[in-house]
Amino acid sequence: AFVRRWKDLEEQSKDKKKEERGRFTGKVCWSWLKRRDETCCCSEAGKGELKHVGNLRDGFPCAQHINSLFGNGKDCTPGAGRCSGAHWSEERLLIELGQDMHPGEGRAEVSTGVPDASVAARPIMREAGTRRGHVTAERSSSLSIETSREEASQQEVDCERLLRILVEEKETLMNAHLEVFLRSPWVERFRQDTRLASLLKFKNRSKEITEAMAAVKQVKDALRCLQLPETGDQVVMLDVCSGKGFxxxxxxxxxxxxSVYLLDANGNMNMSHCSSQDNLSFLHFDLFSSRAAEVLVDIAGMKTVIAxxxxxxxxxxxRLIDLFAFLPAAKALVLCPCCLRGYLGKTxxxxxxxxxxxxxxxxxxxLADMLRKSAHVSDVMVVRDDQMxxxxxxxxxxxxxxxxxSTREACVQNDDGG
Structure with missing residues (x-):
């Protein structure tokens, strides 16, 4: 009898908590959160009552995390690749809902382990007067490469060896992208500059090169369709979530x-190779920052952006699709996705x-359908590259x-025909 009574009291306590949280749960339009394209399934009556949380400019919060703030279900693991958006604090959510939570009401404050997007640090921009190839101050020490003549000679031999290995891999794989890379006029830079050659030391270099050269090919097609100079004059190119930035x-x-920018949330990488190119910069950049769109607008200026x-x-x-749809200067997107998690992943x-x-x-x-729903995107196609x-x-x-x-498809067909 005691155990039954204890279980009854526990159930009553849970019901009371659910009732308190329900006041806030019912205020959110969940279809808006999950679709992430500023559309929803609200009825005419519900449009005035349900709150549309998030937008294309500032990004959409993680629906699973928002649900957990209401006490429903488990929270997801924060971080890129593990959830469907930024992890808001409970305080920010209540502000968005126009609610005030007094002490003792609702749920205790939740620590997500992720800084609130509203106070996320602005990506580090280079200071005025610095050279165009400048990287973030926290990694500037890595740009000083001082070696003796003997060390430089040994490194030069290593550069030659790496390129010879790459030629052998190209002949074995019979890969078109590797062949174009080795025939490019700028490949000599990898033989002369140890900062560039260091990027070829890894065993998966052929894979990295074919992926990068495939992206270069798609950017060339975009420039042609936009009727922009092949040299990239008056164009800003963003390598989003760039990693080492190959x-x-x-x-x-x-x-x-x-003007090429490497954007990545990891500011602790050795990016010394950025100083080898005057038109290449690295920015410590959080794609989910509430100021991400503002920073990208600053980077673009009056130029055309290709992401x-x-x-x-x-x-x-x-998130990149959201920013591309929002930014007026962004005229072309080249996206090679890996995976999706959460609601979209299940879909x-x-x-x-x-x-x-x-x-x-x-x-x-x-993802292509997400782009087609945007009022400003006029041409979307999915391209398979078997040479990757x-x-x-x-x-x-x-x-x-x-x-x-001309549409992008027509541009590519005309180029192949010529």
Missing amino acids: TGLLLSLEFPRA VGMHLCGSLSP VKAAAKESGRGYDETLCEV ISPKCRFICALKNQTGR
Whole structure:
């Protein structure tokens, strides 16, 4: 009898907490949160009552995390690739809902382990008067490479050896992207500059090169369709979530008049190779920062922006799509997604199973549909590149405001025909 009474009291306590949290749960439009494209399924009566949390400019919070703040279900693991958006604090959520939580009401404050997006630090920008190839101050010490003549000679031998190995790999793999890389006029820079050659030391160099050269090819097609100079003059190219920035490096070499930015949330990498190119910069950048759109507008200035995202994981692809749709200066997007998590990830898996298609193909079509729903995006196509040494070998290519011009598909077909 005591145990039954104790269980009854426990259930009553849970019901009371659910009732308190329900006051806030019912105020959120969940379809708005999950779709992430500023559309929803609200009825005419519900549109005035339900709160649309998040937007394309500032990003959408993680729906699972928001649900957990209401005490429903488990929270997801924060971080890129593990959730579908930023992890807001309970205080920020209540402000968005126009609610005040007094002490003792609702849920105790939750520590997410992730800084509130409203106070996220602005990406580090280079100071006025510094050279264009400047990288963030926290890594500036890595730019000083002082070696003796003997060390420099040994490093030069290593550069030659790495390129010889790459030639052998090209002949073995019979890969078109590796051949184009080795025939490019700027490949001599890898033989002469140890900072560049250091990027070829890894065993997966052929894979990295084919992925980067595939992205370069798609950017070339975008420039042609936008009727912009092949040198990249008056163009800003963004290598989003760049990692070490091999793709961005090849973009800066192939398009010497373009301004290329490597954007990544990891500011602790050795980016000394950035100083080898005057048109290449690294920015410590949080894609989910509430000021991300503002910073990208500052970077763009009056130039045309082409955004490139290679193998973006989780919520990074939808976030990049949101920013691309929002930024007026962004005219082309080259996106090669890796995976999705959360609600969108489950949607992709279900669609792939139903259609009988592969996960990667379905993933790209789902993200392409997100782009097609944008009022400003006029041309979207999914391109497969079998010369990429990767199972994730599809690009989502999009153009903006191309009314009256040839579509991207027509541009590519004309180029192949010529």
